[in-house]
Amino acid sequence: MAETANPAHGPSDGETRRDFLLYASSAVGVVGAGLALWPFIHSMNPAADVLALASTEVNLSAIAEGQAITVMWRGKPVFVRHRTEAEIEAARSVNIDQLADPQSDEDRVQQPRWLVMVGVCTHLGCIPLGQKPSDPKGDFGGWFCPCHGSHYDTSGRIRKGPAPLNLPIPEYAFLDDETILIG
């Protein structure tokens, strides 16, 4: 052990100190590179002007019973439908346990007359038909996606076809009886 009397110059000690310096400087380098990388990655996230347009106000007063309109929200179509009593009845009389994506109609609306949902098929992103009176509405009187044949009911739930989920409900709120704010 006499050789290690001067530890600063001992061969084994020199190795560990060099190792320490190598690991320490590598760690600093990796952390620094990671920090430097973040602005680059974050620059690809939605910019301030994009986020500023992330909510949409919709006036419901002009939509008559049985009519539907499509509004643009975050670059996607949102279906707003003024449902008839028969449509609401059809949506509520379904046995929920038989659905592919079980969800009650009550959970999908804030006011039964107004169905608000993102009009993008949950299969591969096409826009289902059913907004216009002349459109095919599928076997369940709601919407029909022409791309791969998914059928949605009057609550926008998937009933038949390859789509796995119901049409999603966006975050929205009634500002007053005739206005909603989506997003």
Add this chain to the structure above:
Amino acid sequence: MSAASNNKIVKWVDERLPIFTMVQHSAVEYPTPRNLNYWWNFGSLAGFALVIMILTGLFLAMSYTAHTDYAFQSVERIMRDVNYGWLLRYMHANGASMFFIVVFIHIFRGLYYGSYKPPREILWWVGLVIMLLMMATAFMGYVLPWGQMSFWGATVITNLFSAIPVVGEHIVVWLWGGFSVDNPTLNRFFALHFLLPFVILGAVVVHVWALHTVRSNNPLGIDVKSPQDTIPFHPYYTIKDLYGMGVFMMFFAVFLFWYPNALGHPDNYIPADPMVTPAHIVPEWYFLPFYAILRAVPDKLGGVLLMFASIGVLAALPWLDTSKVRSCTFRPIYKWFFWIFVADTFVLGYIGAMPAEEPYVVIGQVATAWYFIHLLIITPLVGWLEKPKPLPESISSPVVKSGAATEAARNAA
């Protein structure tokens, strides 16, 4: 395989594609003269600056719109709305200046230590090609924000080609894709500005290839004679280059965070207006010496030719310099002329920024004349007439001898 790894995957790959061996040879073992000083940091710094420019440029391109109606707004959107867009744009704009600072120092280092002399002529030429590509890239990049300086800079520089006899006007119309600098010009400049950095990258690979063939010059300017004269690149010069990078990044950060617009021109924050020329058009600082040479000649074609000649003459330097000695350290007379030449380029840069009136015109003409006198007359003449100082026997001998001397002195004490 010489790669110091027993890893089976590394071996498997290396036997099929010797990429690890290549890295080992060129970045680890590469025998580097042991006496390189800090002026040798600027090569790796230039490579670092190129990487910064390509990275920031790529991400800026994702938010930029190359159309005369949207370009200016899209740049302002980058500044205000895109996350860290201000940082990316300021890094890119100031990074261009940093790149030129580093490359100019790199070139002056080559001039002082005679790095252009045999056998490094092609290495030198590839370097000059890189500088020309950088200038073209920087010019076209400056057009993209579509401010007043962008537009009028593009107009003035493309009009240089109209000085060519007979076909000049046709060439300019072809460059513009129209009858003035307009949307087609902006579109093609964006396409080329995206392409050229990768061409530069390719030229850098050739530059490094040539370097590793003829090996690095060194401050003594004498050839490596024995393994004693060299040390492996890693860890000695990797760590030294990293240290230089740290200092460089601090220098960069001062401009980036405190004076991000100091090297730019305020007029470029005015949207391009083809109907109004700014009162005082000045190129970016890195073009100023060349701009001064252009203006020194009261003749359109003559000025353009002289400006291109100022770089062309540098390509002939390996033959214009008749000295047998590379490094100015051993050239007592030429050393002074080197520093006068450096000062001359600074004078040219200053004149380039001044308006075209007296006394600047005469000073610019004298400085331009000296630029060419230095390269075409002084350099060959001094090479013949000067008596260089005696060269050391080898790169290691001064070190080894002085080491032996101190050892002897210590023993004596």
